[in-house]
Amino acid sequence: MNNKYIRLGLIAAATITIVFSVWKYRQPRFxxxxxxxxxxxxxxxxxxxxxxxxxxxxxLLQFWGSWCGPCRRENQLLVPLYKKYHEKGFxxxxxxxxxxxxAWENAIQNDQMAWPFHAMESANFDGLVAKxxxxxxxxxxxxxxxxxxxxxVSLSPEYLDKMLSEKL
Numbered sequence: 001m002n003n004k005y006i007r008l009g010l011i012a013a014a015t016i017t018i019v020f021s022v023w024k025y026r027q028p029r030f031x032x033x034x035x036x037x038x039x040x041x042x043x044x045x046x047x048x049x050x051x052x053x054x055x056x057x058x059x060l061l062q063f064w065g066s067w068c069g070p071c072r073r074e075n076q077l078l079v080p081l082y083k084k085y086h087e088k089g090f091x092x093x094x095x096x097x098x099x100x101x102x103a104w105e106n107a108i109q110n111d112q113m114a115w116p117f118h119a120m121e122s123a124n125f126d127g128l129v130a131k132x133x134x135x136x137x138x139x140x141x142x143x144x145x146x147x148x149x150x151x152x153v154s155l156s157p158e159y160l161d162k163m164l165s166e167k168l
Contacts, residue, residue: 036061036148039129041095041119044105049117052148054091058167060160061142062094063135065123066107071139075111077157081164082115088168089146093117095129097138 040050051061062078064071082092092115098104104120107113121127125136133140143151143160151163 032150032152034150036142036144036150037132039132041129043116044108044118044120049093049119051093051144054093054117055148056089056146058085058090058146058151058164059144060090060092061144062092063097063130063133063138063140064094065097065138066103067099067123068097068138072107072111074139074157075107075113078160079112079114081157081161082113084161085164085168086115090164090168091115091117094119095127096120097123097125097127097130097135099123 036051038050038052040048043049051059060078064075066072078092082090092113094108094113094115094117096104096107096118098120101120108118119129121130125131129135133142140154141160142153143155143163145151145167152159155163
């Protein structure tokens with residue numbers, strides 16, 4: 001009888017450890033309050049851009065994919081926020097985690113993602129930026145203040161709207 005409870009306890013402990021380990025593995029490397037590291041990417045048009053080029057603005061660093069249903073739904077909510085706050089000092093810097101460049105370009109156009117900062121990396125999550133930020137799932141976003149400090153990670157568009165309305 002005691003062996004049965006010991007076995008069940010060990011199974012429960014192992015399960016909790018595995019679940020926690022998977023959860024921890026999937027967490028982005030940076031959290032609210034952290035200063036964002038520099039990143040430089042090649043944009044859709046071929047020019048280079050640095051995140052630090054946007055210092056002085058509120059920036060949403062967005063990791064998404066054309067093949068990701070939740071990402072595409074989130075884009076529909078981010079587009080009006082961009083239009084609402086862009087002239088007040090808000091920018092979006094998107095990194096597409098992609099299998100197909102054509103699908104990525106079509107999604108940018110179809111989703112009317114009017115911001116100029118679009119970069120693409122491998123959908124295997126093994127690109128330099130995805131590795132730097134430990135991106136293992138999408139959508140993942142980081143809201144940065146004008147000094148480059150993370151204000152929030154993976155905020156809902158509704159909460160992002162609330163934060164931006166208070167700051168801008």
